[in-house]
Amino acid sequence: MIKSKWMLGSVAMAATLLLSACGGEDSSESLGEINLAYVEWDTEVASTHVVAHVLEDMGYDVTLTPLDNAIMWEAVSKGEADAMVAGWLPATHAAQLEKYGADLEDLGANLEGAKIGLVVPSYMDVNSIEDLSDEAKKTITGIEPGAGIMSASENALKEYSNLEGWTLQSASSGAMTVALDQAIKNNEEIIVTGWSPHWKFASYDLKYLEDPKGIYGGAENIHTFAHKGLAEDHAEAYKVLDAFSWTVEDMEEVMLDIQDGTSPKEAAEKWVKDNSELVESWKK
Known part of the structure; x- marks a missing residue:
């Protein structure tokens, strides 16, 4: 009887060790840290939180860093932040692009018609x-x-x-x-x-108001920018940032939820859940 209890105990211990070993290889292990810089404009709060939620779901530890506009561009250019989805071109941020563009990778427009x-x-x-x-x-x-x-x-x-x-x-x-x-x-x-x-x-x-002198430019696009080297450091995150693209209606849906009292994190989570097919296409 004592021997049987000892054998049962040994089996239980072995099972526990096996489960622990399996747990050590859990796929939820972090893929690394990503720092997204953004300006606290309603548009950029919406887009940045959506991208952050997607990256977190993939397994990245994501930090969101709100910055002054010029400092945001500088931070990404120096690699102090990994990326931002807030570059308004060709007119609004033309000066920042001219100053910092050589040290940035332009991943293209994530939203057209701004x-x-x-x-x-x-x-x-x-x-x-x-x-x-x-x-x-x-x-x-x-x-x-x-x-x-x-x-x-x-x-x-x-x-x-x-x-x-x-x-x-x-x-x-x-x-x-x-x-x-x-x-x-x-x-x-x-x-x-x-x-x-x-x-x-x-x-x-x-x-x-009509702008006959064209001071404010025409249609704008919002671009994603990353620091050079992100593709090598975090290939999967780079893939999502490169593919990230949505519509004016998509962005306004998230912004309205936030304005109505939903937290940016929860509004982003809701939009990602409701648009899973589009989100999955960014990962391919």
């Missing part, structure tokens, strides 16, 4: 930048200093003679949308630096 410009509520009786006179107390409500759209707006103040004496007010993108919301609720005049895709176009009745 746009920037000056935006007003549709109830305002103005349709062109050239029509502006003294609306909104001669103030344009902007976003973070150093953003490409802010540089374009500073140029607009110089190029449009009717904007002499106007002020470009810096703020965060969040503060800009709060100011827009308050103005619309009070039926007040407001002019903001705007871009699309953005949830505000689904939430409010807005229009872009």
